[in-house]
Amino acid sequence: MCPRLWFLLKYVVIDWSTTRERGTEMKGTKIRMLTALAVVAAVASITLAAATGTKAIKERQQAMEDIGQAMKALGAIAKKQAPFDADVVKTSAETIANRLNTAAYLFPDGSDRGDVETWAKAEIWSDHENFQKDLDTAEAAAVAMQSVTDEAAFGPALGVLGNGCKTCHDTYRRPKQ
């Protein structure tokens, strides 16, 4: 951020004022001002885009983290490490459904890169329709899970939900260390 601010200062404030003091021709000043403005606009838009990307990446990684925690709670029940508890199932499924619902807004154009590393693949944006479809499928599975109250229905519901995770991660996420 700092070099960018300095850049702005140098071109707009200092350069402008010094050229005026020196009493350069008006034409030269105008060109300088326009150039400076263009540079400022370019720098600002790049900064803004990077900031948008970074913000979106952080938000969706947090959403994925929340989903991961909720999935772990459901997984613990499936693995018999925790007793079947309809309340835990409901709240976990709600978390997953909510995050998946908002996930659609966490992949804005230009958020394929930012100041933090992202494992999102370009296909999210090049094949956005299908990406949204996969998100919807996973969300529907999470919504269905919310109304699971007996253990017999839990396993199959978790299978469908897990497939939702897999399908999307298979196509739209790069592997990470």
Place this chain on the structure above:
Amino acid sequence: MKYPSRARWIAAASALGAVLVAAVFFVLTAARPSGRVLPTNAPDVANGKVLFHVGGCIACHNPPSGTDNSGLPTGGAAFSTPFGTMYPGNLTPDPDTGLGRWTAGEFVDAMTKGVSPEHRHYFPAFPYTSYRNMRIEDLLDLRAYLMSFPPVRSTQRDPDVRMTGLARRAVGLWKRFAFRRRTFEPDPDRDAAWNRGAYLVQGPGHCGECHTPRNAFMILDDTRPLEGGPHPRGEGHVPSLRDLVGRGRYADVADLALALQFGETLGYDKLSSGGMAQVQMNLARLPEDDLRAISEYLLSLR
């Protein structure tokens, strides 16, 4: 016009040299059948089925999307590699486009030597570099399982590789180095489950094809087995399979076995990206003993 005799000599010598080099290259890179003698006992189709899923054969030998026969390894779907697009072959016993006319010896040579019945080198996108670790009996069982499929005619396509013929010859040269790697030998100091796991991972499972980094010649680097590295298709980073417990990835053998069986369904992360989803869903079909064996071996890697 008269050339100086020395220039003539040089020209003749270089022409001869080029011919010699070409001849040596031609001989060194030829694809030859092994002519190996095969055991004759009746194959175990059930074992072949397990190996089919360990290898995840269907993951690459699948039909093109939009066609029927899903579930049968008819091949034909595109498989992109850094060297070009491959179209894996038809593994059903169709006589014209599949394995129907292949002899057992031809099948074993394909799997262990990477040599086709037409005596051509397969590109190593077909991971024979791992399958050569397989026992002959297992290969014959696998073949018997493949032959139990209904024959399906499918479209076979040559790979989209520049100068395919020459490239295949280059593969022949590459194999001379790639095949210097030692093949799998059980470790008598370890128990049966560990050895079974090591065999499945290094042989039919071909985990190292992605999880072991390659050297400058694209040969798997045996000094860094399963350490992870760049994804073969440039899609990120293939995770290391070493020190999985120490890195907090899995608690114990049972935990990893469950992760391999159910993947992200049970909240295990990082088991679906970069092609691992297909791998995991094929592993899900293994007997639980084999999943535990694989886990025991993997968790022993520090």
